[in-house]
Amino acid sequence: DGGITQSPKYLFRKEGQNVTLSCEQNLNHDAMYWYRQDPGQGLRLIYYSQIVNDFQKGDIAEGYSVSREKKESFPLTVTSAQKNPTAFYLCASSETSSSSYEQYFGPGTRLTVT
Amino acid sequence: AQSVAQPEDQVNVAEGNPLTVKCTYSVSGNPYLFWYVQYPNRGLQFLLKYITGDNLVKGSYGFEAEFNKSQTSFHLKKPSALVSDSALYFCAVRDRETNAGKSTFGDGTTLTVKP
Numbered sequence: 001d002g003g004i005t006q007s008p009k010y011l012f013r014k015e016g017q018n019v020t021l022s023c024e025q026n027l028n029h030d031a032m033y034w035y036r037q038d039p040g041q042g043l044r045l046i047y048y049s050q051i052v053n054d055f056q057k058g059d060i061a062e063g064y065s066v067s068r069e070k071k072e073s074f075p076l077t078v079t080s081a082q083k084n085p086t087a088f089y090l091c092a093s094s095e096t097s098s099s100s101y102e103q104y105f106g107p108g109t110r111l112t113v114t
Numbered sequence: 115a116q117s118v119a120q121p122e123d124q125v126n127v128a129e130g131n132p133l134t135v136k137c138t139y140s141v142s143g144n145p146y147l148f149w150y151v152q153y154p155n156r157g158l159q160f161l162l163k164y165i166t167g168d169n170l171v172k173g174s175y176g177f178e179a180e181f182n183k184s185q186t187s188f189h190l191k192k193p194s195a196l197v198s199d200s201a202l203y204f205c206a207v208r209d210r211e212t213n214a215g216k217s218t219f220g221d222g223t224t225l226t227v228k229p
Binding site for chain 1: 121146148150155156157158159160163203204206208213216217218219220221222
């Protein structure tokens with residue numbers, strides 16, 4: 001998991017509350033990503049950013065928001081509009097050169113909303 | 115559009131036997147291909163990648179994968195499995211031509227190696 005930190009590891013929230021998940025990297029990577037992992041469904045891309053102050057929606061962006069004000073930070077906000085927010089959330093980063101597109105992942109945050 | 119299929123949800127092998135975890139892909143152009151491993155309640159770890167060149171790629175922990183363009187496959191292999199190889203394995207693809215800035219992951223294959 002080296003180089004990328006996610007906090008907290010476990011997060012509990014009441015329905016209707018917004019919650020922000022932290023992701024920080026010290027790998028000097030330009031690109032950062034947020035994925036959601038549900039049992040049996042693999043990884044689904046929520047948002048990604050290839051450069052500071054720019055980001056794109058992934059496959060399941062509804063109910064989520066992000067910001068990329070600094071190269072090393074890419075926080076994800078799970079809003080009350082997200083219908084089923086309980087999941088395991090993974091942050092990743094990568095370089096943007098063609099020889100180094102592999103992604104490096106953080107340890108994940110398990111969010112439980114009741 | 116790009117997609118990945120991992121046709122087996124589960125692969126079981128005995129320790130010491132060879133293992134194969136299958137992956138097929140679909141891209142409009144040429145692919146970059148990746149394998150990752152995930153242990154319980156952890157993030158994914160990069161194992162190996164195919165960018166260009168030799169079709170047989172060697173990676174971490176004795177794993178290798180063979181790129182087969184005609185069959186659009188990138189199967190993960192290891193000559194002799196260890197119990198510690200038991201984990202969830204993901205294949206991923208990125209389209210070289212569109213350079214959309216993102217990879218698409220398969221649904222994962224759970225590998226169980228029995229002593």
